[in-house]
Amino acid sequence: SRQAGRGASEIRTSAPPARMELEGPALPLDRYLAQSCFHRINVAYPGVRLVNESPFIFVVQNFASDAECRSLVQLMTSSGAAQSSATAPGQQGRRTSTTVFPAADEVRWLRQRIVALTGVAHEQQLEPTKLTAYEKGEFFREHTDASFLNEKMWAFSARLADVDEDGVQDPCHWPSRFCTLFLYLDDVPAGGRTRFGWLDGSGSMPGGSIFGRRIAELAGDAPSTASRLDFVPSAGTAVVHFPATGLESGCVPDPRTMHESEAAVDPKHIVQQFIWPVPIDLVADVHADVRGEWEALLASAR
Numbered sequence: 001s002r003q004a005g006r007g008a009s010e011i012r013t014s015a016p017p018a019r020m021e022l023e024g025p026a027l028p029l030d031r032y033l034a035q036s037c038f039h040r041i042n043v044a045y046p047g048v049r050l051v052n053e054s055p056f057i058f059v060v061q062n063f064a065s066d067a068e069c070r071s072l073v074q075l076m077t078s079s080g081a082a083q084s085s086a087t088a089p090g091q092q093g094r095r096t097s098t099t100v101f102p103a104a105d106e107v108r109w110l111r112q113r114i115v116a117l118t119g120v121a122h123e124q125q126l127e128p129t130k131l132t133a134y135e136k137g138e139f140f141r142e143h144t145d146a147s148f149l150n151e152k153m154w155a156f157s158a159r160l161a162d163v164d165e166d167g168v169q170d171p172c173h174w175p176s177r178f179c180t181l182f183l184y185l186d187d188v189p190a191g192g193r194t195r196f197g198w199l200d201g202s203g204s205m206p207g208g209s210i211f212g213r214r215i216a217e218l219a220g221d222a223p224s225t226a227s228r229l230d231f232v233p234s235a236g237t238a239v240v241h242f243p244a245t246g247l248e249s250g251c252v253p254d255p256r257t258m259h260e261s262e263a264a265v266d267p268k269h270i271v272q273q274f275i276w277p278v279p280i281d282l283v284a285d286v287h288a289d290v291r292g293e294w295e296a297l298l299a300s301a302r
Helices: 029-035 066-079 104-118 146-161 209-219 280-301
Strands: 009-014 050-052 056-060 098-100 130-134 140-143 179-184 194-196 229-232 238-241 260-261 268-275
Touching: 029 050, 066 130, 066 268, 104 179, 104 238, 104 268, 229 280
Parallel strands: none
Antiparallel strands: 009 229, 050 056, 056 238, 098 130, 130 268, 140 260, 179 238, 179 268, 194 229, 194 260
């Protein structure tokens, strides 16, 4: 098993405190436990620490052992099914990395562990588990983990109505990814940090001004405890954040969770697990309807 404290990713912030180690005290959970806007994970899971309140970001030390991390890297490198990592339409060039989607049975132990940590009702709420490798110079620019369609429909609705994004008032209220878990599979001394660089909501998310106001209405307008949060990858450490509110709150994308993976210097391997508030089969059905509506809107605008 891992030694106590081993694998605790270093966190670097650009607002007080200037530097924080995870061996120090975690933030209190009172505000997180009192809210109902964002998904409630199992805060009693071993190693869970709240490291940012606005938005809520958790770190889980020792979520996987060294041997388990090595086995996942080996699963990826021996797969023979690696593919260039996909991005949303129109965003090619914002990401350079390689991805493998192992069969669910190959990572069942990990998926069950993620269910136990995140507290979702069904494993079917987890997208296919994604293993991603970044070699030297590879990166992923600023992005959100919220559903592409949920994010983009605001911008298209604004364009069709001939108003700016502030003129579109109503959230779209269909399911979106509402919880993300990253698991770092190796220590990365140089490069490859995960950077939450827009904790004030100032990122380039389409519809971000609407989302930000709605988030403030739903969850309050507490300032972030840092202006930027950098995670230095360390094997076995997981990071959990919430790219959108819960289903009852409309699955509103949270612009404060925009993040990026800086260019790798040393090789970096991670697990990316995206989680929905409903089983994936239902999501697929809902999004098929949304895609049809979207295509009709675009056709009518030509």
